[in-house]
Amino acid sequence: MEYRITTPVTREMLAPLRAGDAVLLSGTVYTARDAAHARLCELLRRGEEAPFPLCGSAVYYVGPTPERPGEPIGAAGPTTAGRMDRFSPMLIERGQLLMIGKGARSDAVKEAIVRYGAVYLGAVGGAGAVMAAAVRSAKVICWPDLGCEAVRALTVEDLPLTVVIDAQGNDLYELGPKEYLASL
Amino acid sequence: MRTVKASAVTDAVAELCIRANRELPPDVRAALERARAAEPWPTAQRGLDILLDNLALAAEKQLPICQDTGMACVFLELGQDVHIDGDLNAAVQAGIRAGYARGYLRCSVVADPLRRVNTGDNTPGVLSVRLVPGDVCRLTVLPKGFGSENMSRLQMLTPADGAEGVRRFVLDTVRAAGPNPCPPIVVGIGVGGTFDGVAALAKRALLRPLDAANPDPYYAEMERTLLEEINALGIGPQGFGGRTTALGLAIETAPTHVAGLPVAVNISCHATRRASAAL
Structure with missing residues (x-):
């Protein structure tokens, strides 16, 4: 199946998605990777507000290349999501519903996904130019000192993604290879 | 004895950083195309098509293929009859600095592994020199994603x-x-x-x-x-x-x-x- 989804999302919107489905995502997506996740969770632990609304949000694990003059963004493919595993459950508990990245997630993240009806979407690893083509605008909204790791608000149109872990806990990284091997 | 100016090393490294990040070497591209032709699984065919589309789009837009433009690994095959006129390591680092700035490449290097402050110019890269007989001076840049x-x-x-x-x-x-x-x-x-x-x-x-x-x-x-x-x-x-x-x-x-x-x-x-x- 192919779904068109616009952020912010609700768990009801995500409930029909199944591992392997295609998603074209539009709306606002926040970028955050290693250093931004560490700072974000430190803020939350201190009881402070997140720098962007977490409820129903989509976070894209990406550190783009610098934009050329006249372009909104440089190459913008996903980074390995597993490095965010220790932070994601806390963010999901506080309302984050979509995570966009590549690579395997921990059992703790899967449990949080199932409990809160979140979804992990895969972007195509290493396809920096293809992913950038869906970005209409980008604005650094906090921690500019982090350079490529600063948090940006991206406006995206039909960002091409695949459901990797759905809200029932099905994982395409397990199912896909298994299905292929069974076909031989 | 042949003399190579350190500034020529800088210029070459800068150019190689940009070229390596924007276009795949012909053997890797050919391997991707061969893999696509031999791939029987539809999901995988689509995945490989996206990677090939990405190469075309990166070339057209002069974008890096991938946003992780890597840590610059520089390999120098240096003939023992070559004299580098200037500071070789400094010349290589200057080339990385210039290439990553001019090519709109991402700066992904932190100065210290635990205190983690970005150096802002993707230096230092990693220089490996192999001394060989003769007067060859051959540079290869491998931007290595993490x-x-x-x-x-x-x-x-x-x-x-x-x-x-x-x-x-x-x-x-x-x-x-x-x-x-x-x-x-x-x-x-x-x-x-x-x-x-x-x-x-x-x-x-x-x-x-x-x-x-x-x-x-x-x-x-x-x-x-x-x-x-x-x-x-x-x-x-x-x-x-x-x-x-x-x-x-x-x-x-x-x-x-x-x-x-x-x-x-x-x-x-x-x-x-x-x-x-x-x-």
Whole structure:
């Protein structure tokens, strides 16, 4: 199946998605990777507000290349999501519903996904130019000192993604290879 | 004695950083195209099509293929009859600085591994010099992304582990890496030498064109069968399943100690980028 989804999302919107489905995502997506996740969770632990609304949000694990003059963004493919595993459950508990990245997630993240009806979407690893083509605008909204790791608000149109872990806990990284091997 | 100006090294490194990040070497692109033609699984076919589209779009938009423009690994093959006029290491670092700025490439290097402040210019890169007879001066830049670097492993096997131990370690490493290193991957393997040396061998194996086999028929056969076994794991492009898990595999070896069998696996992604120039 192919779904068109616009952020912010609700768990009801995500409930029909199944591992392997295609998603074209539009709306606002926040970028955050290693250093931004560490700072974000430190803020939350201190009881402070997140720098962007977490409820129903989509976070894209990406550190783009610098934009050329006249372009909104440089190459913008996903980074390995597993490095965010220790932070994601806390963010999901506080309302984050979509995570966009590549690579395997921990059992703790899967449990949080199932409990809160979140979804992990895969972007195509290493396809920096293809992913950038869906970005209409980008604005650094906090921690500019982090350079490529600063948090940006991206406006995206039909960002091409695949459901990797759905809200029932099905994982395409397990199912896909298994299905292929069974076909031989 | 031939003299090469340090400034010529800087200019060449800058140009190679940009070229390597924007276009794949012909052997890697050809391997991707061959893999697409041979791929029977529809999901995997679509995944490979996106990677080929991405190459075309990056060329058209003058964008890097991947946003992880890597840590710049610079290899210099230097004839002992060449004199570098100036500070060689400084010249290489200046080239990286200039190339990453001019090419709109991402600066991904932190000055200290624990205190982690970005240096802001992607330096320092890693310079490896190999001295050879004659007056050659050949530079290769391999921008190494860390999604795949992080999935690399090293183990000190024992002599009794033998070829079977090496085989098992390689397959375990690729299986454990799964979808993380952006498959289809390129696998660089080092066998022999010392603890530090075997890692360098594995990195150097990534420089070999994917269509070139090891000159030793014993290792050429091992490369062929290991690649086949990796492509039977089913991981596939993006880890979504399929035949194409690896595009190529190279083994580099060195003499080692009677008591040891070091093995290192340096994993690289489908964007195995390298560019060379002779000065």
